[in-house]
Amino acid sequence: MDKDDLLTVWTPRVLSILRIVAALIFFEHGTQKLLGFPAHESPPAFLSLSWIAGLLELVGGAFLILGLFTRPVAFILSGEMAFAYWIAHAPRSFFPVLNGGDASILYCFVFLYLAFAGGGPWSLDAMRARSAAPATGRSRL
Numbered sequence: 469m470d471k472d473d474l475l476t477v478w479t480p481r482v483l484s485i486l487r488i489v490a491a492l493i494f495f496e497h498g499t500q501k502l503l504g505f506p507a508h509e510s511p512p513a514f515l516s517l518s519w520i521a522g523l524l525e526l527v528g529g530a531f532l533i534l535g536l537f538t539r540p541v542a543f544i545l546s547g548e549m550a551f552a553y554w555i556a557h558a559p560r561s562f563f564p565v566l567n568g569g570d571a572s573i574l575y576c577f578v579f580l581y582l583a584f585a586g587g588g589p590w591s592l593d594a595m596r597a598r599s600a601a602p603a604t605g606r607s608r609l
Contacts, residue, residue, distance in 0.1 A: 484535065484588030490578050491532035494545070498526025517555075524548050532582070535591020542582035549576035 469477075500508045501522030512518035524545060531541045549572045557569025564570040587593045 480589045482588075483585055484590035486578065487532055487535060487538065487582055487587050487591070490575070490582075491529050494525055494575060495529025495533060498522050498524070498529050502526055521548060521552065532579075532587075535587030535593050538587035538591060538593050539583050542579040546576050546579035546583060549573075549579065 496506070499505050501518060502511060503526075504511060512522060525548075528541050528545045528548075531537055532545070553569045553572040553576065557564070557567040557572055560567035560569075564573055
């Protein structure tokens with residue numbers, strides 16, 4: 469297998485790996501806010517900004533882990549992270565490393581990328597597309 473074949477085969481797979489890993493870590497923020505795991509002081513007030521963020525992180529993270537409705541979910545979560553950065557982090561300092569917003573920026577742009585790139589071949593979206601498309605007799609996984 470030459471370099472071009474390797475890139476052709478692994479580029480979409482690594483997209484799926486990026487989606488899954490980012491979503492797992494993001495999902496953990498939702499479990500922390502809403503379920504108190506791992507360790508959280510107390511759940512936020514119902515329908516507060518923190519509660520809504522936790523719900524988006526929990527549900528949106530689960531959808532992205534599975535690769536289900538990846539594009540619209542990633543777009544919404546990208547917006548959530550942009551909002552979180554400007555509301556919670558930017559007022560503290562101009563520099564992301566000082567205001568604690570570097571993770572929000574990274575999530576924002578990773579999710580924006582996923583909104584355009586999709587979930588990759590290891591996703592429920594891809595499985596649904598394969599089952600809807602005529603069979604070619606060849607698997608790319």
